Amino acid sequence: MMGPVLAACLLIILSTAWISQANGATCKKDGGVCTCNDNTKSVDCSSKGLTAIPSHIPTDTDRLELGYNKLSSLPRTAFHHLSKLTYLSLSTNQLQTLPAGVFDQLKNLETLWLRENQLQSLPEGVFDQLVELDELYLTSNKLKSLPPRVFDSLTKLTYLSLSNNQLKSVPEGAFNFLEKLTRLQLEENPWDCTCNDILYMAKWLKKKQDEGLGGVDTAGCEEGGKAVLDVTEEEAAEDCVYPNTTTAIPTTIITTLASSNDDDIPELPVPQENFQKFLGYQEPDHLPTQPQCLMSISGYLGLMMSLVLTSAAILYVIHFLKKA
Known part of the structure; x- marks a missing residue:
């Protein structure tokens, strides 16, 4: 009967890790760019060259x-x-x-x-x-x-x-x-x-x-x-x-x-940004920076791995429950 108990514990641990990964990598300890202090609930993202x-x-x-x-x-x-x-x-x-x-x-x-x-x-x-x-x-x-x-x-x-x-x-x-x-x-x-x-x-x-x-x-x-x-x-x-x-x-x-x-009216140069606005083109609110892209990729890979391990744990629990 210890098999299902151990599997259940493993499932809880992996689920917690999965939730953590789903929150993304903001803090340095998770591969992010910011410094986080869990005790004071403070997040320091200053002086990182961030554009978003x-x-x-x-x-x-x-x-x-x-x-x-x-x-x-x-x-x-x-x-x-x-x-x-x-x-x-x-x-x-x-x-x-x-x-x-x-x-x-x-x-x-x-x-x-x-x-x-x-x-x-x-x-x-x-x-x-x-x-x-x-x-x-x-x-x-x-x-x-x-x-x-x-x-x-x-x-x-x-x-x-x-x-x-x-x-x-x-x-x-x-x-x-x-x-x-x-x-x-x-x-x-x-x-x-x-x-x-x-x-x-x-x-x-x-x-x-x-x-x-x-x-x-x-x-x-x-x-x-x-x-x-x-x-x-x-x-x-x-x-x-x-x-x-x-x-x-x-x-x-x-x-x-x-x-x-x-014929006499000179051709006035139009700045590209004004021309884009005239055509209705607008830049998105912000584009991700290189560190943020890396954060997203690492978070995605971590999430996928957590899902695979969680699925394996679930199958392991079901297997032992059937035997029980």
């Missing part, structure tokens, strides 16, 4: 480091299976945008690093589900504006950094719900103190200075070096008109094209 987020990051991960890589985009569901994260770093990458809903499952997240990327804008509601967020770092991006109500759900936020961007003003009411804020960084932005859009921010900063909020004096006007919180309504009397430099066509080109014959 490694697959099969353990679902119970608490801390995830993805900084100092080459990530230029994120899939919308990149973190949807990591609901236990409290710390996420995406700093020092090449992110140009964030997909809507990318952080929606991170309801336990307390710290989010997005500094030193190339973000020019943020999708509306991108932080709405981060109800436990305590620190948010958006330093050193290319943000030209903020969407309305972008920080409304961050009622527990204590630290916010928007320094070193291209912000001229913030939307009316942008900071109204940040009652727990203790530190705010706003320096190195071209704050436009001649435009009346700045008045909300000026009055809010003045009020918060009286309440002891740190960093309210870090916002300086682009011209004159005056602190934004000292701007008066008389100084910011102009209506705000910011030209859309991304789509404007120089009038000289329009005049030239309108007055020329078809």
Whole structure:
């Protein structure tokens, strides 16, 4: 009767190994590229030259480091299976945008690093589900504006950094719900103190200075070096008109094209990437890197071997059960 018992034990062991292989090789100990600490539930994938987020990051991960890589985009569901994260770093990458809903499952997240990327804008509601967020770092991006109500759900936020961007003003009411804020960084932005859009921010900063909020004096006007919180309504009397430099066509080109014959119109070179976009071609969200391909192959081979051994164990159990 010992045969079936031993076979059953073998089956359990092999099944556990199979499940482990099915999770893929993310950590170095399994042939992956990241360093994992089972005790602290942390995964460190920083400084690996990654162009895509490694697959099969353990679902119970608490801390995830993805900084100092080459990530230029994120899939919308990149973190949807990591609901236990409290710390996420995406700093020092090449992110140009964030997909809507990318952080929606991170309801336990307390710290989010997005500094030193190339973000020019943020999708509306991108932080709405981060109800436990305590620190948010958006330093050193290319943000030209903020969407309305972008920080409304961050009622527990204590630290916010928007320094070193291209912000001229913030939307009316942008900071109204940040009652727990203790530190705010706003320096190195071209704050436009001649435009009346700045008045909300000026009055809010003045009020918060009286309440002891740190960093309210870090916002300086682009011209004159005056602190934004000292701007008066008389100084910011102009209506705000910011030209859309991304789509404007120089009038000289329009005049030239309108007055020329078809034969005289020069052939303008079209960048390949623009031509592909015109034809409706889009690159996938990300392509696997060489280490990830090797990870996938090794994981697949390991999975196949586990399946073969598991099948043999099952047949072994059935054989002895029939004899019994």
